[in-house]
Amino acid sequence: MSDRSFEGFLRDAGWADAERFPLTGDASTRRYIRLRRGDQTALLMDQPQGAEAPTAPANATPEERKALGYNAVARLAGADCGRFVAASNYLHGLGLSAPEIYAADAPNGYVLMEDLGADLFTDSLAKGVSERQLYKGAAEVLATIHAETAPAVLPPDKPLHAYDETALMAEVDLLTEWFFPVGLGRTATADEVSEFHGLWREALAPVLHTRPVFVHRDYHAQNLMWMPGRTGAARVGLIDFQDGVAGSPAYDMISLVEDARRDVSPETGRLTLSHYLNKMRDQGTPVYEAAFALEMALYAAQRNTKIVGIFARLFRRDGKARYLDLLPRVWSYLNNDLAHPALSGLKSWYDRVIPFAARGVPNIGSKR
Template sequence: MDRSKRRAQFLTRCGWDNANSKTLAADASFRRYYRLDSCGERAVLMDAPPSQEDVRPFVAVARHLLNLGLSAPKILGQDIVGGFLLMEDLGDKKLNDLLPMTDNEEPFYERAIDVLCALHERPPPAWLAPYDEKLLLTETDFLIDWYWPAVTGASVTNPTRKAYHDAWAEVMSKVELGPPVTVLRDYHADNLMWLPNRGGVAAIGLLDFQDALAGSPAYDMVSLLEDARRDVSDNLAEKMIKRYVSARNINSSSFREAYSVLGAQRNSKIVGIFTRLWKRDGKATYLELIPRVWRLLDQDLNQPILAPVRVWFDRYLPKHLRLQPQRS
């Protein structure tokens, strides 16, 4: 069946066939979002082509978050096979848009930290796959598989790849990642909505959590405070780390080591993914974010526990190669 026809049938079943539709900004995936307006009532349609996306994880994680009292969008209707979801509209107040207009970012970040504290106090669902050392190491390959050839003009050699893997394996063998929690994986200001009519942790609306896994408590902290899309001051980041450590009564030293390692892991991955979004998917705007990610990665690499990885970068990807790839 033609996709537009199936979409129309889905909206008819949900009672939204006469709604006005407005395209919302696309993300880095193949999903598309539309705001629907029917007689003053609003909802959001997710269109996720089933050949490229699976909406079931989004539905499952949304239900888990809602059961914890967090503000994921409520699912109003679903066509799992067709790849359509009708969802609660959480509005337009993205933190990424609000923060530049305030002189005091701290209250917004405090609330976002409190959400993580609430989420991490509860065990992750048994059905979440593990975000373990094996997967973390696999993800670091995005950098050498996509960024490396974009800036060097050649594929990485096997000896260089092995040295990269060995360096990361040595670092991962030394870090304590902590007991597993629900990791949303893209927990940053562009995926967080401000809901001023809701109190406590419910004031933060959550988006883009379909890739959630069970992993380190430090990962989403890195996502939030080492943000690829906006600068977070060192002072603010330090306050938020202290807030999280104090609220959860965990060992600060171990947490900070995991934070640094996962920061380097995530930022290495992001440099590669943003390059892939350009080379494979034609989304060149992501290239503009790479210099910020490199600055964050350089900061992470200065931590003593990351010495083996820092040595690899200094030898094989020195500073003059840590740049924004040129469009061709």
């Protein structure tokens, strides 16, 4: 991607003369630049094309999936910033504070968008904003999204991929592929992986056919902005939703209250869930609470299994040792998640195969 195409995009969008302030990034190939022109600001996304594999089609063969790799099979957006644009259009259309798209050149990986500011939930909490207030706002966003069945296509033309068994299984496989070498000092055996797969498929089967909604997929305090100048659910700004899929409404709730990067108080977690359920009832889309509790337990265990694997991968493959310090929190969630009766078979596998002493930083700290 040449500098001329970069400069040309900004020129065509009318922002070539703006001051540029690069923002720090971490776990993706995208970079963001805040643009300032007088008292106006905007945000530029620069996504290098070809940096990540495309999404695997739903009908891809096992051989094709293996060739494309994890990102593709897990239905991640990869370098397709058009998925960000489409998801933002969809969420913006629901009246939510996803960034307005000012200009986009998806083939070259550029998006110019509304700047939602810098007040992430984590920053707002540090400034003394009430945790309960923030999380009630986040619950209202979920209720707004979940009032609608997930569309097949996001505007103008991006299919919304299903969060299906293939994607969910690719995610839990991160545990055996990446955590085992880090936490146990060995690879998983073929028998261990085979049993693991069977138990997960059995556990997930009852929740794969619920009414699908748009799932943000990484809905937590570092991807949510506090915008108190707006009203209702629009007080919460949304970012980093390009990997959105059609799946269970329980997934984003778990992502919110079992945050891998910060402790959410149990009382806030209960109030957030209660507020969500009340909003869903009041808007005429009530939730059957017993079924929802089961979905939360299953997706909590699935998500935290994935995160353990991702954090181990970020350490082992990418040299980002700081992610090891987050593992005790995630393992604490996962240990609690596995206590649900519907997960008894999986709990037995985890307890037999992964000793409690390996579920955190102390035993793997020497490998930094």
